Amino acid sequence: MTSNSALAPLSYRPFRNYFTGRSVLLLGEAIAPVALTFAVLDLTGSTADVGLVLAGRSIPLLLFLLVGGVVADRLPRHLVLLVGCLVSALTQGAAAALVITGTGEVGQLVAIEAVNGIAAAFALPATNGMVPQLLPSTLWQRANALVGFSRGGITVIGASGGGALVAVLGPGWVLAFDAGCMLLAALFFALMRLPKRVSERGGRIVADLRHGWTEFASRPWLWQVVSVFSLVHAVTAGAWLTLGASIADDTVGRAWWGATLGAQAAGVVVGTVVMLYWGPRRPLATGLLLHLTFVPMYLAVVVAPHPAVLLPAAVLAGVGGGIFIVCWETSLQRNVPSGVLSRVISYDMLVSRVAVPFGQLAGGYLALRFGEPPVLLVGTVLAGGAVLSLLASRSVRALGTDPAAGVALEPTLSPVGDDRAAPTRTGSGT
Numbered sequence: 001m002t003s004n005s006a007l008a009p010l011s012y013r014p015f016r017n018y019f020t021g022r023s024v025l026l027l028g029e030a031i032a033p034v035a036l037t038f039a040v041l042d043l044t045g046s047t048a049d050v051g052l053v054l055a056g057r058s059i060p061l062l063l064f065l066l067v068g069g070v071v072a073d074r075l076p077r078h079l080v081l082l083v084g085c086l087v088s089a090l091t092q093g094a095a096a097a098l099v100i101t102g103t104g105e106v107g108q109l110v111a112i113e114a115v116n117g118i119a120a121a122f123a124l125p126a127t128n129g130m131v132p133q134l135l136p137s138t139l140w141q142r143a144n145a146l147v148g149f150s151r152g153g154i155t156v157i158g159a160s161g162g163g164a165l166v167a168v169l170g171p172g173w174v175l176a177f178d179a180g181c182m183l184l185a186a187l188f189f190a191l192m193r194l195p196k197r198v199s200e201r202g203g204r205i206v207a208d209l210r211h212g213w214t215e216f217a218s219r220p221w222l223w224q225v226v227s228v229f230s231l232v233h234a235v236t237a238g239a240w241l242t243l244g245a246s247i248a249d250d251t252v253g254r255a256w257w258g259a260t261l262g263a264q265a266a267g268v269v270v271g272t273v274v275m276l277y278w279g280p281r282r283p284l285a286t287g288l289l290l291h292l293t294f295v296p297m298y299l300a301v302v303v304a305p306h307p308a309v310l311l312p313a314a315v316l317a318g319v320g321g322g323i324f325i326v327c328w329e330t331s332l333q334r335n336v337p338s339g340v341l342s343r344v345i346s347y348d349m350l351v352s353r354v355a356v357p358f359g360q361l362a363g364g365y366l367a368l369r370f371g372e373p374p375v376l377l378v379g380t381v382l383a384g385g386a387v388l389s390l391l392a393s394r395s396v397r398a399l400g401t402d403p404a405a406g407v408a409l410e411p412t413l414s415p416v417g418d419d420r421a422a423p424t425r426t427g428s429g430t
Helices: 013-043 047-074 077-101 106-128 137-169 171-190 205-217 220-250 254-277 283-291 294-303 307-335 338-353 356-370 372-390 394-398
Strands: none
Touching (some): 013 047, 013 077, 013 171, 047 077, 047 205, 047 338, 077 106, 077 171, 137 171, 137 254, 137 307, 205 220, 205 338, 220 254, 220 294, 220 307, 220 338, 220 356, 220 394, 254 307, 283 307, 283 372, 283 394, 294 307, 294 372, 307 338, 356 372
16 A cells, blocks of 8 residues: 555554544444433433433533643543543443443433543543654545544444434443443554653643643634634534424424435545545635535525435535545644644634533524524524634635644654654644
């Protein structure tokens, strides 16, 4: 396999283990919410309890995300992933046992999912900071595209197969399957051998958090994009996924709404395949421009809610979104020092997601007052306009493929299963 091959990253054994482990991990995460939702509904029949259990995971995740970024930068990232997977396997196994035996209570499931959320808060920054340690920089974009391809494909499988598995096996056994996925992922992460990092380790977590914030805030392109996507994610959660589903329920029906979401996920897969072969000179600006394809999809639900319009619009939006994800991850890896990458990613995740609950609450309230279609329409215009405004920023437009000054030296890695690598110098570069 040559270095020009789309699959060249897979010739490196550490990346193969990472890619396989992450794919198995994603499969478990894709079906777990479906199983958990039906488990709670079987237990109490209350959608409020479903929301309580799901929030039991998401709130601790947000609260511990920054600390997770610090730990992932201080310790070997594959070991952080390994421990996170083992804790998740234990928690999901406990939930499965309670559901299968019929002895579970909502309070127990909330507590279990809280621990699961804390484990995810440490694992997520470590996961997204791994690629620069595994491959030469010339292969980062293709590696991100392969990961995106896996993520998109597994999303399609999880959306369609999760419900079917629950119907056949029951939610408890599907949760047990999720626990098994976590154990298998942990095995692949345990097989990884990474180059040693010489990092700037602060004496206190607060100092490390401050350092991470400095790295985040000192890059205008970074905080500008993350701030705008806080609004985009709020609109997606509060207007598209909630109000869009309600509008579709009254127009095309639930089956076509599910097909629309599936078409969008399929488009993401196509977009990541495109990025295996295409390397734009200005990846961030290109990715943002193509991500605007979500606007026609959102508008179609309001203006022309018909499958012949919705499905092509959803595929187009998925393609643009898939390309943007690869461009964004590659831009982070090329322009943020490896030694602080997990902390920067944790700030990215926190700032971009923190408005999601507010968007969900505001979307429902505003829909009651003004109606669902006007709220979705206004939200779409605001989100689309905000993304478009980013292209007016010179720092966003000018960000290219060459690493910025101060980015960590890349490791000297060998393909075809050689795990050996020279130590990598990391840190702020100052």
